[in-house]
Amino acid sequence: MTPQPTDRPFTPLRQRMLDDMAMRAMHARTQHDYVRHVRAFAAFLGRSPDTATAEDVRRFQLHQREHGVGEGSINGSVSALRFLFEVTLERPDLSRRLVLARRPRKLPDVLSVDEVARLLEAAPGIKYRAALGVAYGAGLRVSEVAHLKADDIDSKRMLIRIEEGKGRKDRNAMLSPQLLELLRLWWREGKRRSVLLPHGWLFPGRSYTDPISTRQLHRAVCEAAEAAGIRKRVSPHTLRHSFATHLLEQDVDIRVIQVLLGHSKLETTALYTKVATRTIRAVTSPLDRLMALMEGQETPGPPAG
Numbered sequence: 001m002t003p004q005p006t007d008r009p010f011t012p013l014r015q016r017m018l019d020d021m022a023m024r025a026m027h028a029r030t031q032h033d034y035v036r037h038v039r040a041f042a043a044f045l046g047r048s049p050d051t052a053t054a055e056d057v058r059r060f061q062l063h064q065r066e067h068g069v070g071e072g073s074i075n076g077s078v079s080a081l082r083f084l085f086e087v088t089l090e091r092p093d094l095s096r097r098l099v100l101a102r103r104p105r106k107l108p109d110v111l112s113v114d115e116v117a118r119l120l121e122a123a124p125g126i127k128y129r130a131a132l133g134v135a136y137g138a139g140l141r142v143s144e145v146a147h148l149k150a151d152d153i154d155s156k157r158m159l160i161r162i163e164e165g166k167g168r169k170d171r172n173a174m175l176s177p178q179l180l181e182l183l184r185l186w187w188r189e190g191k192r193r194s195v196l197l198p199h200g201w202l203f204p205g206r207s208y209t210d211p212i213s214t215r216q217l218h219r220a221v222c223e224a225a226e227a228a229g230i231r232k233r234v235s236p237h238t239l240r241h242s243f244a245t246h247l248l249e250q251d252v253d254i255r256v257i258q259v260l261l262g263h264s265k266l267e268t269t270a271l272y273t274k275v276a277t278r279t280i281r282a283v284t285s286p287l288d289r290l291m292a293l294m295e296g297q298e299t300p301g302p303p304a305g
Contacts, residue, residue, distance in 0.1 A: 037080035071101040122227035130186035137179035139243035142236035
């Protein structure tokens with residue numbers, strides 16, 4: 001069910017903000033989160049946010065820090081309040097007072113090729129094996145997997161059509177022959193069980209008219225990891241990380257990987273260079289070269305440059 005922004009009576013300010021978000025075709029979930037964050041700010045003030053001052057913004061962010069609010073929630077409230085101040089209230093001076101929380105950049109967990117094979121083999125049924133196979137074989141986000149329709153699979157061009165991915169952007173993902181065969185196995189089984197509707201969801205949920213939920217996919221991948229004896233923390237996104245890392249280790253150009261993942265910035269994709277262990281191992285250390293020269297009783301030449 002699509003979340004509603006709020007079930008409380010709408011104030012004129014809230015309605016104006018909702019209208020502003022609707023005009024920009026923002027997702028219902030984003031609208032819901034923005035309203036929630038602005039409501040928290042209003043509760044802190046004890047009055048309408050349109051009366052806020054720069055000092056109020058500062059006190060609110062200090063209050064969040066002092067009460068241990070996580071970096072993700074702080075940054076979520078910054079996005080919501082920036083929209084409120086810049087768009088709805090036309091107060092960019094207040095928006096400039098907001099400070100994003102720095103989040104430590106952690107390296108993503110990545111499975112080995114053998115671990116991915118074991119996980120897919122342990123998936124609870126052909127539907128989940130195919131869905132998790134798409135997450136790994138095409139590098140899709142879990143929400144993109146969940147919202148695939150049968151018509152999105154283009155077997156002639158060997159592409160998967162992603163409609164309104166992150167940032168509401170359409171793109172094409174790769175469709176390998178092995179992934180196509182896995183999807184055909186699920187298609188035949190789904191048709192036999194009469195759970196696949198014409199032009200419907202590729203991975204239907206409990207109700208055939210609704211897509212599978214991301215929660216179901218999370219639960220399935222955790223169950224498969226446990227059954228396969230994988231001790232790493234695994235989620236559907238781990239398969240996407242593994243897809244990118246394994247491509248990089250196969251010497252696929254990082255700009256190609258950027259397109260396949262749907263990243264708008266190359267710096268985001270470049271994170272995978274830090275976890276591509278095969279690529280790291282392939283680099284010859286300057287110490288090894290120096291020792292080889294010493295063992296050969298050769299004198300290293302002057303450094304270039």
